[in-house]
Amino acid sequence: MPTPSREVHLVRRPEGALQPGDFALITTDVADPGEGEVLVRNLVMSVDPALRPRMSVGQELGEAVMGGVLGRIEMSRNAAFKEGDLVNSRFGFREAFVSDGKGLAPLKPEPDLPLEAYMNALGGPGFTAYGGLLAIGQLKDGEQVFVSTAAGAVGAIASQIAKIKGCYVVGSTGSDDKVRWLLDEAGLDAAFNYKNGPVRSQLRPLTPKGIDVYFDNVGGEHLDAALSSMNTLGRVPVCGMISGYNEAGSRTSVRNLSNIIYGRITLRGFTAADFMDLRGRFQSDMAGWLREGRIKTSETIYRGIDQAAAAMIDLMKGVNLGKMLVRLAE
Amino acid sequence: MPTPSREVHLVRRPEGALQPGDFALITTDVADPGEGEVLVRNLVMSVDPALRPRMSVGQELGEAVMGGVLGRIEMSRNAAFKEGDLVNSRFGFREAFVSDGKGLAPLKPEPDLPLEAYMNALGGPGFTAYGGLLAIGQLKDGEQVFVSTAAGAVGAIASQIAKIKGCYVVGSTGSDDKVRWLLDEAGLDAAFNYKNGPVRSQLRPLTPKGIDVYFDNVGGEHLDAALSSMNTLGRVPVCGMISGYNEAGSRTSVRNLSNIIYGRITLRGFTAADFMDLRGRFQSDMAGWLREGRIKTSETIYRGIDQAAAAMIDLMKGVNLGKMLVRLAE
Numbered sequence: 001m002p003t004p005s006r007e008v009h010l011v012r013r014p015e016g017a018l019q020p021g022d023f024a025l026i027t028t029d030v031a032d033p034g035e036g037e038v039l040v041r042n043l044v045m046s047v048d049p050a051l052r053p054r055m056s057v058g059q060e061l062g063e064a065v066m067g068g069v070l071g072r073i074e075m076s077r078n079a080a081f082k083e084g085d086l087v088n089s090r091f092g093f094r095e096a097f098v099s100d101g102k103g104l105a106p107l108k109p110e111p112d113l114p115l116e117a118y119m120n121a122l123g124g125p126g127f128t129a130y131g132g133l134l135a136i137g138q139l140k141d142g143e144q145v146f147v148s149t150a151a152g153a154v155g156a157i158a159s160q161i162a163k164i165k166g167c168y169v170v171g172s173t174g175s176d177d178k179v180r181w182l183l184d185e186a187g188l189d190a191a192f193n194y195k196n197g198p199v200r201s202q203l204r205p206l207t208p209k210g211i212d213v214y215f216d217n218v219g220g221e222h223l224d225a226a227l228s229s230m231n232t233l234g235r236v237p238v239c240g241m242i243s244g245y246n247e248a249g250s251r252t253s254v255r256n257l258s259n260i261i262y263g264r265i266t267l268r269g270f271t272a273a274d275f276m277d278l279r280g281r282f283q284s285d286m287a288g289w290l291r292e293g294r295i296k297t298s299e300t301i302y303r304g305i306d307q308a309a310a311a312m313i314d315l316m317k318g319v320n321l322g323k324m325l326v327r328l329a330e
Numbered sequence: 331m332p333t334p335s336r337e338v339h340l341v342r343r344p345e346g347a348l349q350p351g352d353f354a355l356i357t358t359d360v361a362d363p364g365e366g367e368v369l370v371r372n373l374v375m376s377v378d379p380a381l382r383p384r385m386s387v388g389q390e391l392g393e394a395v396m397g398g399v400l401g402r403i404e405m406s407r408n409a410a411f412k413e414g415d416l417v418n419s420r421f422g423f424r425e426a427f428v429s430d431g432k433g434l435a436p437l438k439p440e441p442d443l444p445l446e447a448y449m450n451a452l453g454g455p456g457f458t459a460y461g462g463l464l465a466i467g468q469l470k471d472g473e474q475v476f477v478s479t480a481a482g483a484v485g486a487i488a489s490q491i492a493k494i495k496g497c498y499v500v501g502s503t504g505s506d507d508k509v510r511w512l513l514d515e516a517g518l519d520a521a522f523n524y525k526n527g528p529v530r531s532q533l534r535p536l537t538p539k540g541i542d543v544y545f546d547n548v549g550g551e552h553l554d555a556a557l558s559s560m561n562t563l564g565r566v567p568v569c570g571m572i573s574g575y576n577e578a579g580s581r582t583s584v585r586n587l588s589n590i591i592y593g594r595i596t597l598r599g600f601t602a603a604d605f606m607d608l609r610g611r612f613q614s615d616m617a618g619w620l621r622e623g624r625i626k627t628s629e630t631i632y633r634g635i636d637q638a639a640a641a642m643i644d645l646m647k648g649v650n651l652g653k654m655l656v657r658l659a660e
Contacts, residue, residue, distance in 0.1 A: 053588070219588055241588035254584050258383070258549055258571035260599030267597040269590030 002029035003039060003074075006305045007064040007094035014055050018316055022055070023065075023309035033098050038081045040071040040099060045092045046119050047302075047311045047324040049152075049217075049242045065312075067092035068124055069328075070107065070115070081106070088118075095305050095328055110287060120323040121157055121297045122286055124272065128239060129157035130282045131275035133215060136237035136268050141166045143212035144231065146203065148222045150191065151178035151298075153323035154239055158215045160186055160295045167213075170206045172199065172222060174318040181321060185296050200225035210234075216267075218243045220253060227256040227265070236267040242316075298322030332359035333369060333404075337394040337424035338638045344385050348646055352385070353395075353639035363407050363428050370401040370429060375422040376449050377632075377641045377654040379482075379547075379572045395642075397422035398454055399658075400437065400445070411436070418448075425635050425658055440617060450653040451487055451627045452616055454602065458569060459488035460612045461605035463545060466567035466598050471496045473542035474561065476533065478552045480521065481508035481628075483653035484569055488545045490516055490625045497543075500536045502529065502552060504648040511651060515626050530555035540564075546597075549573045550583060557586040557595070566597040572646075628652030 007026050014022045033039045046068035051059075059065060069092035073085040078101050081087070087104040091097050109118055120126060132154070133139045145162040149155040150171025159182065162169045171182045171191040182191035190206040203225045210231035216223055219241025226236065244253075260267065289295040300320035302311040308326045315324045337356050344352045363369045376398035381389075389395060399422035403415040408431050411417070417434040421427050439448055450456060462484075463469045475492040479485040480501025489512070492499045501512045501521040512521035520536040533555045542564050544556035549571025556566065574583075590597065619625040630650035632641040638656045645654045 053592075223587075238587075238590055240591060244588050254587050257553075257568075257584050257587070257597075258574050260568055260597065261570060262383075262601065263599060264601060264604055265599050267587075267590065269593060269595050271592065271594060274594055 002031055003096050004028070005030045005094055005096040008305065008308045009063060010055055010059050010061055010065055012061065014052075018052070018055070018313045020309060020313065023312075025306055025309070026064075030096050030098055033075050033077050036078050037098050037100050038073050038078050038104070039075040039096060040087060040089070040091070040104070041074045041096050042069045042071040042092065042094065042328045043086075043330070044116065044119050045069045045308060045326040045328055046124065047308070047315050047326060048124070049240055049315060051312065052242075052316060064091075065093035065308075066090050068119070069093075070119060072329075086115075088123075093305075093308055113287065113290060116299050116301075116323075116325065117290060117297070119325055120153060120299060121290055121295055122283065125153035125323055126157050126286050126295075127272055127279070127282050129154045129161060129215075130286065131272060131278050132237040132239050132270055133158050133161055133213070135275040135278060136270045137213045137215060137235045139165060139167065139213050143167050144207060144209050145169045145213045145215065146207060146211045146226055146229075147171045147215040148194075148218040148226075149173060149242065149318075150182055150186075150188065151321055152217060155215070155217055156182075156186060156297065156322055157295060158239075159188055160289075162213075162215075163187055164289065164294055168209070170203065172203070172218075178321055181298070185298075187296075194222070198225075200228060203229060213237070215239065216241070220244060223254050224256045227254075227259040230259065230263050230265050232263050234263060234265045236265065238267055238269045300324050302326045304328070332361055333426050334358070335360045335424055335426040336635045338635065339393060340385055340389050340391055340395055342391065344382075348382070348385070348643045350639060350643065353642075355636055355639070356394075360426050360428055363405050366408050367428050367430050368403050368408050368411050368434070369405040369426060370417060370419070370421070370434070371404040371426050372399045372401040372422065372424060372658045373416075373660070374446065374449050375399045375635075375638060375656040375658055376454065377638070377645050377656060378454070379570055379645065381642065382572075382646060394421075395423035395638075396420050398449070399423075400449060402659075416445075418453075423635075423638055443617065443620060446629050446631075446653075446655065447620060447627070449655055450483060450629060451620055451625055452613065455483035455653055456487050456616050456625075457602055457609070457612050459484045459491060459545075460616065461602060461608050462567040462569050462600055463488050463491055463543065465605040465608060466600045467543045467545060467565045469495055469497065469543050473497050474537060474539050475499045475543045475545065476537060476541045476556055476559075477501045477545045478524075478548040478556075479503060479572065479648075480512055480516075480518065481651055482547060485545070485547055486512075486516060486627065486652055487625060488569075489518055490619075492543075492545075493517055494619065494624055498539070500533070502533070502548075508651055511628070515628075517626075524552070528555075530558060533559060543567070545569065547572055553584050554586045557584075557589040560589065560593050560595050562593050564593060564595045566595065568597055568599045630654050632656045634658070 086107040145167045151173040192202040214226040217240040220243035416437040475497045481503040512518045522532040540561040547570045550573035
């Protein structure tokens, strides 16, 4: 018997800020799995800034948006999966789907850690923060660190890993409430609301010893400000440039790039593909830090596939604190 | 008896393009060397784009411009130097000076190589090209390479080292004559005059296999164009950003920087300080390549200290082919 599934399709290329009309909620019927196939019921969907540029280039129109999701096997005719197994996949923005097993990564959660952790500190955001800071940024204990969108999913974890490594950490974020969260919960040394004034004039007095590592999620004005405070041989792991994601071609204008010459600065764009060898060490470090309460996470959770487009739109507006998720089923 | 020496002073901070009035030619008397001192007569002066940003910040006003120069010991009261010895120093833009020996680097030229080579392929430009391409750019044999200002001092050598390494090499330059030099003399695979049209639309058809290493001397529009053609895991050694050097704060605007994320691109600013360990290997490689005729160099040589300011102004206009030098004495 076919399973009804609602999906969120991208129906036109967004121009500038995402609009509700860029998306449509479509009801489909998912056929029963055939021999060698499984039916997956999606449980928790990741809503990620990196999806935005793909909506301009890459994501097909008239199809469900591709995004990370955690699901449960509901029916299996594939010996590699049994009913009740949890699987990660890129088949988000839909309630259910049939798969021959390709692109499904089994997940065996630790019983004492919440499932949401696998979409946050123990999932993509945590691994991105960990590898970006330690492998790409070559962070050394006690360095001077600046993290932009420090209350976002990746930024919050990057900031706290830097604190665990004994660094002085400054974060930027988009509201006074988030500034308080960074100082009171995440334990940063300093934080500021970038909407309260120019980034450069707010950042400068908070980085009296300069910046050795700038973990960039934003680009644009933030990157310019950081470049004007970088120490010699500083590193800029470039995780995202969200400031440009709503612009055509994801453009973000930077004017201080020539500072990298005499400062001998490295900017390096990366994805998790650059440090897959760290996966095991990451899982063990991060599970330990979570159990010890040394990494605090927060999630903003919308409920129901009909809220998925709104979650994406609100993410780009910075409405969320921490990781933006959509709960699709229990 | 004091030695008269003419010097070129920076007398005001340049705004935009350099003007003759930014400089003054001053005649001074250099006292005889005291105990432990030497009198150096400068022979050949380097005129270098990197001097331009220092004229906005760093270079003192009302003093001789600091720049690389090759000189000869004319009188010595210091046991470490004898009359006739050649020395490199940063005390350019003057005819003669007295020194206690600090900042003087003795030079023992190979008798079969011209002295100018030590200001070009065997000097700073050559070493910058060599280390920038091989150490910072991590060039691998047979890669796809783009070099901007490829007929300039550093660019010409970087381009030819890449050819020696079996790479496909495209160069940009500012005149049709220089395009011909790059193709006919330096042996590049392709070259274009960036004044004949947008960099991006000229570069794209010349890089059908993309770009693995972009050796950046220019920044701005060149960097944007290269970023839109970089291959995954590409490297951009950033040697200079001359496009912004005549602007306040050396600013050069770049809009495509977010391309570095999914392409996992590394941009790295550098100076020779980053690869001093390569010095010996460089000298032996480069002397060999020069003797074998595998590196062609060219110099644009002005004569007399009274032409030094003009040489600097013309360098920034791109009048020179190859290394810009001023001959002060034989």
